[in-house]
Amino acid sequence: MKKFMLAASAAFLILMPTQGALAQNAAPVEDGVIELQPVYVTTPLRRPTTILQSTSTVTVIDKEDIERSAAPDLPSLLRKYPGVNITANGGQGAQATVTLRGASASQTLVLVDGMRVASATGGSAYLANIPLSAIERVEIAEGAHSAEWGADAIGGVVNIITRDGSTCANGQAICTTVETGVTWPWGGFGTIATRGITDNGVDFNLGLSLLGTEGYDFTTPENSVHEPGRDGFLQGAFNYAIGKDFTWGRLYSEGFYARSNPHFDAAPYADWMTGAMVYGANQSIQTNAAFKLGAELDHSDDWSSVFEIYSAFDYQKNFRDDHPEAETHYDTNRFGLSASTTKEVIAGxxxxxxxxxxEAYRETVDSSVDYTETGRNVGAVYGQYGLEYEALTLNAGLRYDADEQFGGALTYNLGLGYELLPGLTARASYSTGFNAPTFNDLYWAYDGSYVGNPDLDAETSKNWEAGINWDSGTGTVIDLVYYENHIDDMIAYVSAPPSYIGTMENIDRAKISGVRAVWSETLMDDRLGLDFGFEYRLPKNETDDVYIANQNRLKLTAAASFQATEALNLNADIEYVGSRWTNESSYNPQLGDYTLVNVSALYDIDPAARVKFAVENLFDEDYETTYGYKAPGTTVTLSYQRTF
Known part of the structure; x- marks a missing residue:
């Protein structure tokens, strides 16, 4: 805590006194009063609502937040927010996972434009392959949301929404933005994006990006896989969106494709039986993509339907130069379709x-490792109901998922909100969730030390929360919530005598409880934005009465954005994270607490050109989010952007 206070003082001296996750968009100032407009989201209930109407805890990271941030990649951006936990095996390009409310990575659903993108073998999404330049906003819905999205949404949903076609700020119908920059440790990046609306009404966005960094040595000497040397990262990515409005509705398509070459450590070792050296893969080719085609039909002013088909894949090829025996691959293919219809009825x-x-989707796996099954089908039907009556908001939903492997799962949600006084709203919600076992959990063929368990049940959860929100309407937003998430049939690794052959079993119960608070202020005619965040949680394995490993217990955040002049914008943010257990055994070492300070400055040379200077981890804090893996030190970025 002392480190956090010292860092906070330093950052505010640098900056002088980011818009909050719950803050609202500001309308023009009239007579010194800022009228704030509500922020609309689609993730919590799968239909457009304001944050308060969703009756659950929601964070929105918009394009302006991303542009102001000093974060060089998506994991670094996400970790700045209360409720979010990021663990990474190093810096840019390293495997990083996002978790919400103490759930595991496989219990946190990651979507890109509403499409599932996680690996079906490992259960997590490769966040490093989603470049910031392609992202319009991120919607984070905490708590169980399986009644809306199905499997894997026990801790919550992270929906990454890519940029779509829109009008140009310079008044042109079509414009192109180019950005290039350098980073230290030495690297560089370049992006180009063209967007606009054609004469016949087609709106579009096309983006290309390329980045590379020499990186640093990700592992500590104590790590058994430590190999001295830098772990670099090279990535190319493409994203697009295209659509057209008609009198009957809208036709659209969107997607992204990214291919990268991350390096990591895998020290050779001597086989204990033969003495021969064993060489494992120390780099990979990682490919991720998701593509969607959809149609929205407007039957009337108060009735619409949406139909979509999508395809997503996660391909990972691991290898080591001059050692073909080290090559492995794990490929996930997913094809899905969905349909929904929404009707509004006014009664009094x-x-x-x-x-x-x-919706229905099929997952298939192609791998160098044998799986006893390589595909499964999932189908679901769901219904949601919403009521807005004077000061009362009510949401309720029911969903049934039929999984070819483990059978069916019925989930539901119920949320209430009531405006006690103008601007003061109380809310409460209860929801259930489930997590489908991965292909590694279920179908891994016996390899001498581990075998999958096809009899696993899905993990299930019950989540409730109660909160209060104060929105002054003129720049002050305070949100306080208490939550509990009870997880049953937790899937855990077991290696028991006499064989000591590892497998997965449903054995554990867990309870994650916590309190979370955010406070946002908009001051000085919208020139100054302040954010403060707090979360304290207890992630406990109730069966063994121990903490769940690698989960934050205490997190404090603070951020400021100051429009110093019409051309100059200054930003700083601070993150303090308390110590965490490295695994569930209390006799193992803890990961120490840490405090990060990040700053950025944006200067508009003219209406079409901007320079950005950013420093991530300003004071070069030495810390780890995963035991044995060094998190990035000071990272400096200098970039230039111009729109034509």
Whole structure:
């Protein structure tokens, strides 16, 4: 805590006194009063609502937040927010996972434009392959959301929404933005994006990006896989969106493709039986993509339907130069389709919203490792109901998922919100969730030390939260929530005598409880934005009465954004994270607490050109989010952007 206070003082001296996750968009100032407009989200209920109408805890990271941030990649951006936990095996390009509310990575659903992108073998998404330049905003919905999205949403949902077609700020119908920059440790990047609306009404966005860094040595000498030397990263990515409005609705398509070459450590070792040296892979070719085609039909002003088909894949090829025996690959293919219809009915002063939908997808795996099964089908139907009546908001939903492997899962949600006083709203919600076992959990063929367990049940959860929100309407937003998440049939690794052959079993129960608070202020005619965040949680394995490994217990955040002049914007943010257990055994070492300070400055040379200077981890804090893996030290970025 002392380190956090010292860092906070230093950052504010640097900056002088980022818009909050719950803050609202500001309208023009009239007579010194800032009228704030509500922020709309689609992730919590799979239909557009304001954050408060969703009756659950929601964070929105918008394009302006991303542009102001000093973060060089998506994991660095996400970790700055309360409720979010990031663990990484190093710096840019390293495997990093995002978790919400003490859940595991496989219990946190990651979407890109509503499409599942996680590996079906490992259960987590490769965040490093989603470049910041392609992202319009990120919606983070905490708590169980399986009633809306199905499997894997026990801790919550992270929906990464890519940039779409829009009008140009310079008044042109079509414009192109180019950005180039250098980073230290030595690297560089370049992006180009063209967007606009054609004469016949087609809106589009096309983006290309390329980045590379020489990196640093990710592992500590104590790590058994430590290999001295820098771990670099090279990535190329493409994203697009195209659509057209018609009198009957809209036709659209969007997607992204990224291919990268991350390096990591895998020290050779001597086989204990033969003495021969064994060489493992120390780099990979990682390919991720997701593509969607959709149609929205407007039957009337208060009734619409959406139909979508999508395809997503996660391909990982691991190898080591001059050692072909080290090569492995794990490829996930996913194809899905969905349909939903939403009808609004006004009865007196009450607005009723009804949504019915269904979806189906197939996952297949192709790997150098044998799996006893290589595919499964999933189908689901769901319904959601929303009521807005004077000061009352109500949301309720029910969903049934049929999984070819473990059978069916019924989940539901219920949320209430009530405006006690103008601007003061109380809310409460209860929801259930489930997590589908991965292909590694279920179908890994016996390899001498581990075998999958095809009899696993899905993990299930019950989540409730109660909170209060104060929105002054003129720049002050305070949100406080208490939550509990109870998880049953937790999937855990077991290696028991006499064989000591490892497998996965449903054995554990867990309870994650916590309190989370955010406070946002907009001051000085919207020139100054302040954010403060706090979260304290207890992630406990109730079966063994120990803490769940690698989960934050205490997290404090602070951020400021100051429009110093019409051309100059200054930003700083601070993150303090308390110590964490490295695994569930209390006799193992803890990961120490750490405090990070990040700063950035943006200067508009003219209306079409901007220079950005950013420093991540300003004071070169030495810390780890995963035991044996060094987190990035000071990272400096200098970039230039111009729109034509």
């Amino acid at each position: 002063d009450a607005l009723n919203s009804f949504t019915l939908g269904g």
